[in-house]
Structures are given as structure tokens and as C-alpha cells.
Amino acid sequence: MIATAAANIRIVLVEPAGPLNVGSVARVMKNMGLHQLILVNPQCDYLGEEARLMAVRAADILETATVVESLPAALVGCVRAIATTGDDCRSHPMPLESPADALPWLLEAPSALIFGREDCGLTNAELNRAQRLIRIKSSDAYTSLNLAQAVAICCYELYRQEGSATDFVADVTDVTERNKEERIFSQSPLPPLSPSPNPSLSQSSPLPNSVPLEQLEGYYEQLEGLLLKIGYLQPHTAASRMEKFRRLYNRAYPTVDEVAMLRGVLRQTEWGLKSYPRSPVSDTLDGALPENPGDIKSE
Known part of the structure; x- marks a missing residue:
């Protein structure tokens, strides 16, 4: 059975500074069936009038949001994490993926989707806490997305992918039942037909003993x-x-x-x-190890 995004995925905002943004995030989360909002050291009043104004009927998402002091605390209990970046990551060697390619991976396990600060995003140290990075492609004329807009695009992609997964499971059930009826009617020895797999659905096996x-x-x-x-x-x-x-x-x-x-x-x-005890004799020059012994090249 494919787990639901609502049960598995938490949206993590690192030091959000705009209450309007936080309220908008709460609204789009509720639109897309998500409810776990984690705020890392928020720099605004996320329960104030401005945030509630944008949340509209999603004020409950704000009221049940969890506030933590650090990103590691926000990730406790997760086994998968994806971070978002607006940078092309020339200074960071991890590959950048599209939301459509990477986000379905989060549907299968307790996971976090991490968003950075409105003005400067996530630091390299924070990006290193994630196993994968995504970047939402945009026009070269203006590449920076608003925080709430970025969350909305990713939440919609999760909602769309989960819907595809649900449809795929329903298709499997329908085909299986239809095959049973046809075989009873015809007594045919042929094996039942298999439905075509959904190419947008990640087909990895259940996670065995995944490490938090x-x-x-x-x-x-x-x-x-x-x-x-x-x-x-x-x-x-x-x-x-x-x-x-x-x-x-x-x-x-x-x-x-x-x-x-x-x-x-x-x-x-x-x-x-x-x-x-360490041997007083070393086979390296002057008895001293180089800074990185593994980097020694044989002559």
C-alpha cells in the first residue's frame, strides 16, 4: 500500500521572516492535503493577524505548527529529506533535480521537504542535511521565486504524484477483479493481464529498517x-x-x-x-604522517 503524503511528509521552513508567507504556506498545504508544518527559529509572528489573514481557513495548520530551534531538530524521525534551492549550486556539488523527478521519493517514508529563508535560502551546511536537492526552473529574467510560491509548486507536485499513485493502485484492483470474472466465465488457462505501470510513480520496494x-x-x-x-x-x-x-x-x-x-x-x-602502543618508527619521511595519508600517490 502506498502511504499518504499527509501522514509522511512535513514541510520545514527555516527562519521564515514574513508572516504573510507563512500564512500562505499554511493555506496551500491544506489545499493539497498536507498538515505537518515545522518552523525552524521563525523570525515573525506566525500566529498573528497577517499570517491568519493569508491562511484563511487553514489557521489550524498555523496553530498546530511545531517550532524548533534548529534544522536537525526539525528532521528528527525522518528517514528522507529533500531541500530546495534557488541557486544553481555551482558552489555545492550535489546534483539539482526537478520537483517532478525527486518529490515522489518522499511519499514512501517519513520525510521532510525543506525550504530556506526568503532573502538568502539555505546555507551549505543546511543543504548537507538533505539527501537530494531540487530547483524549480524559472525564467533567466527573474530566477528567484517567492517562498510561498515555491512551497505551492512543490505541494501541488506531491498532490499530483500521490493522485497518480492512488489511481495506479485502483487500476491494479480493477484489472485483477476483471481478470477473475473473465477466467471464471471462460475457464481460460491464460494468466491475467497486468496493468501498465505508471511511469511517474516511484516503484522502489518498501524501506527495510531505514535509518532515521x-x-x-x-x-x-x-x-x-x-x-x-x-x-x-x-x-x-x-x-x-x-x-x-x-x-x-x-x-x-x-x-x-x-x-x-x-x-x-x-x-x-x-x-x-x-x-x-604506537610504534616509534614510521615508514614516512621524518616520521610524520601527511595531512591526508589516503591521498599519497605511489611513485
Whole structure:
């Protein structure tokens, strides 16, 4: 069974500054059947008159919104997250996808769709919290979309994709019942016909033991600490190098068990560093390790 967007997806606004925007977001969420609104450190009165004016009959979305202090807190319990950006991301190596291609992926699991500040969007550190990035294409004459407009486009795409998924399930049921009736009538030994799959529907299998994002963040913190300790990372380059590890694991979608195994390796390595004496003799020049031993090239 395909889970509903209303049950799975939370809309996350990072430091929204305009109450009119927040009210408009609440309205379009209700239009499209969504109800989980998370506000990260809001910079406006999201329950005030202006917000309610734009929300109209969606004031309940505002009243039940969850306010948190940080983006990691907004993602607790999610196993998938997509962030939006208006930038072409030349400064960020993650690929940009269209809403139609990426958003159906959120329908299958507890997920977050993250939107940035009205004036400057999301920082690179915040973008790194997401596994995928989307950008809404627009005219080169004016590429920046209003926050509420961007949310509206994405919420509509989710609503449309969920409707396609529901129609596909209904088609499967109808064809199955029709095949039963035809076989009873004709006693034909031929197998039942299969409906054509909906190409817009993500057909991935149910998520087995998917790791919550907060647990994955715990692994990243532990990994960074160990790599700093052994000298593979240096404080001034750690952030950029950890981005590469994040991209690697974002492509892999590790499970709870796999992350537990990886953390076990790190714990055992940390124990080994404390328990075993280091050799006074090194096979590197002057006995010193380079900044990144893995980058050594053989002669």
C-alpha cells in the first residue's frame, strides 16, 4: 500500500521572516492535503493577524505548527529529506533535480521537504542535511521565486504524484477483479493481464529498517571526530571533506543495522588507538604522517 503524503511528509521552513508567507504556506498545504508544518527559529509572528489573514481557513495548520530551534531538530524521525534551492549550486556539488523527478521519493517514508529563508535560502551546511536537492526552473529574467510560491509548486507536485499513485493502485484492483470474472466465465488457462505501470510513480520496494536522519548525523559526528584524531582531517578542511562522506552515504541510503555496524567499527578503532602502543618508527619521511595519508600517490 502506498502511504499518504499527509501522514509522511512535513514541510520545514527555516527562519521564515514574513508572516504573510507563512500564512500562505499554511493555506496551500491544506489545499493539497498536507498538515505537518515545522518552523525552524521563525523570525515573525506566525500566529498573528497577517499570517491568519493569508491562511484563511487553514489557521489550524498555523496553530498546530511545531517550532524548533534548529534544522536537525526539525528532521528528527525522518528517514528522507529533500531541500530546495534557488541557486544553481555551482558552489555545492550535489546534483539539482526537478520537483517532478525527486518529490515522489518522499511519499514512501517519513520525510521532510525543506525550504530556506526568503532573502538568502539555505546555507551549505543546511543543504548537507538533505539527501537530494531540487530547483524549480524559472525564467533567466527573474530566477528567484517567492517562498510561498515555491512551497505551492512543490505541494501541488506531491498532490499530483500521490493522485497518480492512488489511481495506479485502483487500476491494479480493477484489472485483477476483471481478470477473475473473465477466467471464471471462460475457464481460460491464460494468466491475467497486468496493468501498465505508471511511469511517474516511484516503484522502489518498501524501506527495510531505514535509518532515521538523526542517527546518521550521529555517525557523521563520530566519524569526523575519529578522522580528526588520527590526522586524516584537519580542522580547517574538515567541513569540506565531510561533505564528500555525506554524499557517499546519501547515495547508499544505509539501514539502521548498517549504520550500527559502521559505528561499531569506529568504536573499535577508537579503542585500538587507546589500547595499543604506537610504534616509534614510521615508514614516512621524518616520521610524520601527511595531512591526508589516503591521498599519497605511489611513485
